[in-house]
Amino acid sequence: MGSLLQLDDICKRYPGVQALKAISLSVEPGEIHALLGENGAGKSTLMKILAGVERPDEGRIVFAGEERRFASYHDAIAVGIGIVFQEFSLIPYLNAVENIFLGHERVNRFGLLNKRAMRDTAASLFARLGVNIALDCPVQALSVAQQQFVEIAKALALEARLLILDEPTATLTPTEAALLFEVMRELKRQGVAMIFISHHLEEIFDVCDRISVLRDGAYVGAMEVAGASMGRLVEMMVGRKLEASFPPKAASPSREVVLKVEALQLARGGPVNAFELRRGEILGFAGLVGSGRTELALGVIGALPSVRQSLQLNGQPVRLRDPAAALAKGIGLLPESRKSEGLVVGFSIRENIALNNLGKYENSARLIDHGRERESVRALMKQLAIKAPGPESKVVNLSGGNQQKVVIARWVNHHCQVLIFDEPTRGIDVGAKAEIYALMRALTEQGYAIILISSELPEIIGLSDRVAVFNKGAIVATLEGSALNPEQVMFHATGSQPHDHLH
Structure with a gap:
């Protein structure tokens, strides 16, 4: 079976900066693929290109065996690519159900909104995520963690073949993150591929299959999680060894x-x-x-x-x-x-x-x-x-x-x-x-x-x-x-x- 996604020589320039320099990587069906790099390495820019939010200056995207040119986020959704953005894309005064189905509302045979079907689907998505969220509450009244789960449910509702998760655990407790990882493993069993971005390296080892590393807008390399070490990943990300992340403590601390x-x-x-x-x-x-x-x-x-x-x-x-x-x-x-x-x-x-x-x-x-x-x-x-x-x-x-x-x-x-x-x-x-x-x-x-x-x-x-x-x-x-x-x-x-x- 061929790759679900193939990115070839993707370049992106902004005034005064080359954000992406000929990046090529692939994602297999049913694979959880980690994308690592420091802030500013180009991860979010690359994902925005893949999701149709930005357009590349050069390079090509091949998805499900066909070359694609996405003019908008809706183009990416239409072929089965969903994204959970790092910065929430929720409408604050709409409730969870309205946010989840915004732009792809369910309708009945008369062309009218099928509110019951949307509520039932939203409730089942939250049950699947193991969270209890009020369906009728404006999302601005929800906690940051609850808003994150609405964002995740929104992506799941698309029934995407490739799901991009950009820092999804940044606002979650360890228990909530563990629930998300169980959902990711279940999606993997169903053949859904995922690109997972996280600054927490222990999460990468917990849930991912393969890792690609970016540095300063360039592709550094890829490796299987099974053969990776924390030290090697850090060295690839920052271009140097970080033997001592924590500076030495005071030898004789003050008692004042x-x-x-x-x-x-x-x-x-x-x-x-x-x-x-x-x-x-x-x-x-x-x-x-x-x-x-x-x-x-x-x-x-x-x-x-x-x-x-x-x-x-x-x-x-x-x-x-x-x-x-x-x-x-x-x-x-x-x-x-x-x-x-x-x-x-x-x-x-x-x-x-x-x-x-x-x-x-x-x-x-x-x-x-x-x-x-x-x-x-x-x-x-x-x-x-x-x-x-x-x-x-x-x-x-x-x-x-x-x-x-x-x-x-x-x-x-x-x-x-x-x-x-x-x-x-x-x-x-x-x-x-x-x-x-x-x-x-x-x-x-x-x-x-x-x-x-x-x-x-x-x-x-x-x-x-x-x-x-x-x-x-x-x-x-x-x-x-x-x-x-x-x-x-x-x-x-x-x-x-x-x-x-x-x-």
Whole structure:
């Protein structure tokens, strides 16, 4: 049997950049084919060409034995290619059923909308995905994870022969991701081919058959998953070995307490938590999704109301009623969703970095000195290695890693002493992750104190000097030294008791 899909010498240019350089690859029927590469490697551009959203400048697409020229997304759908986009393509005020069948509505023999058939199909798709989603609720009222499942159901409803999944697990919990992988395996058994894009390499080994790697818009090579190693894949993706993704921890950590949370209670009857954050350390907040890690951090800065808040900053009692008060005292938050909460994506790098600190650039006439502002931002871009043409570059055009650095630069510019990083590497490629890790450690060496909230256990253990483990909203253990290992973290996070031999 021949390949279901064959891409030959696909090229794509944009003004000033060659996005794709003669890329050729194939996908077999019933194969789950991983497409790997750093942000900016060309993965999404290649998939948009395959889905008819973009058109190639050169090269050819052969699908199901015929050469195809897609003028639109509908052309790709018509031959059996579906895509789950990285950026959701849902209409926010329509419900799940209306979104799933938008553009290919079911009609009865009289040509009228068959709403019952569409509802029944949507319900069966969600049952197949193992999720419970209200069919009549506008999708804008659903959680991000639920919206992702609507996007996946939308693609499944097309009964595609080739399904493109662009970062489908980025917003899913491990349990939800496992459900998706079961659906993918069932589709594979039915002969559906899939192209799977993910930054989580462990997912590739879990669910994929073969891997193609792109770097800087060029095809690097392909290999069977059975013969691949994590180290080899990383080397192919970034063009260099990453022997040490995690920088070395401080040899002799400081004992000086910057932030002392003596008591913090978010809801009446809820747990009362206490912890200390020391100068120059990374304190990890670990726990299962929903364990209360982010909520406690938001309570510290006054973004969530608390019934009890007793804090000391540099030995002095403080009351932080809202994030503005926290920022005034030198505590900055890098939120989990950098695009919707951390950045104004339509603004430039300069505007984003200076946003909370405009008074710093006022001249004697109380006007903003944009020249001084621009020079300050240029120095921060150099210090944090933000890759962009200059301070006026729009943030929307940056990679995820560089967007994250812009948020960090804003708080460095504000002379914060405490930085709270909430899922700092979500949706960031492996090379950019290493840069963010090195930057976080460099900040601690300059005296910053960091709270790291992460769902990735290797990240928590590899970066943190100490780890506070959460279970049901409470800190149940603080681990350091030899006790800081995956077994201990998971035992406490799940509410189990560590076995004696693990002590």
